[in-house]
Amino acid sequence: MFERFTKDARAAVLGAVGHAERLGAEAVEEQHMLLALLDREATRGSFALASLGLAGRRESVERALAEARRRGGLSRADADALSGLGIDLTEIVSRVEEAHGEGALAAEGKRGGGEGGRGKGWWSGFVGGHRPFTRGAKDLLTESLRMALAQRDRCIGDEHLLLALTARPGVPAEVLADHGVTYASLRRVLYGGGEAKAG
Template sequence: MFERFTNRARAVVVQAQQEAREQLAPAIGAEHLLLGLLPDDQSLAMRTLTELGVGPAQVREAVERHCASGAGLLDDGDVEALRAIGIDAAEVLRRAEAELGVLPSAGAPTKWRLRMTAEAKKTLELSLREAVALKHKYIGTEHLLLGLLRGASGGLAEVFADLGVTHDQVREVVLATLRRTG
């Protein structure tokens, strides 16, 4: 399937892996794919979100509010308790990885490629379906965004609700943009 990804869509997956690593998540989740869209403001996905009045900072804040699981190895309660006494759990784990080369926990992220969660894999599958439905022979950032919206559940659904963005709105803007640009 990755052979059908545009260079921009591939960059999203690479950035998603980086986002997951920075959060010390044990795997790449759908929320990391969403965050992976943010750096390229010229991608169709980001132009669409901008047209809908949503910027990268808003997306990141909503993801942090609804999806962030602290450092990935600790539960939310652990992270909050450490934060209350002035300890940044993510920074402590980053330093441990830097010094030890790997985090001291089974399944912890390493410098190697992270696996994807079932939700992230489903997002990629739905992205392919979105491309096929639009009769496109490629998978671009717009298809990734549509796939994220179509499969959103839990925290990710709350992110999109918070942002006021729906699948139908995004699809409409994407189609209008594609008609204008040919």
């Protein structure tokens, strides 16, 4: 499938691997893909993000991702669900950090290993066997293909990776939505029906 990725989409995936390596993560996660997409310039995805007001807000996105890592990678929706069961995630994080130090649940090098599958699947050849991809990151790449096919686009671009991030539940979609980038708004900018069209 990687032959269907545009140069920009390939650069974003390789950028995600780079972010995982710099952060000391054992595997490439969806959040690394979001960071890599924020790095891109002069692409359909970057123009769409700028149109939706995300340009210049990278620090805010990084803070939100760091806070989610501090919660052990759980989204606010996950925390709310746990709260409904009588589990106070803030209290748990506080106790873990009291015992093991601040950011103990966010320790990048200790996360992501169990879901990777180094050397398995088309994505390992795509990125040269660097870090394995978590199940969520693999599913994101597959979902980007579905996004491209739904639009009858011949290739998978960075805009399809963005659409897939916003369509899937989890921290990246939550962070993007908090910054005004939802699946509906992104699709409107990319494919019409909005004030601006990236492209």
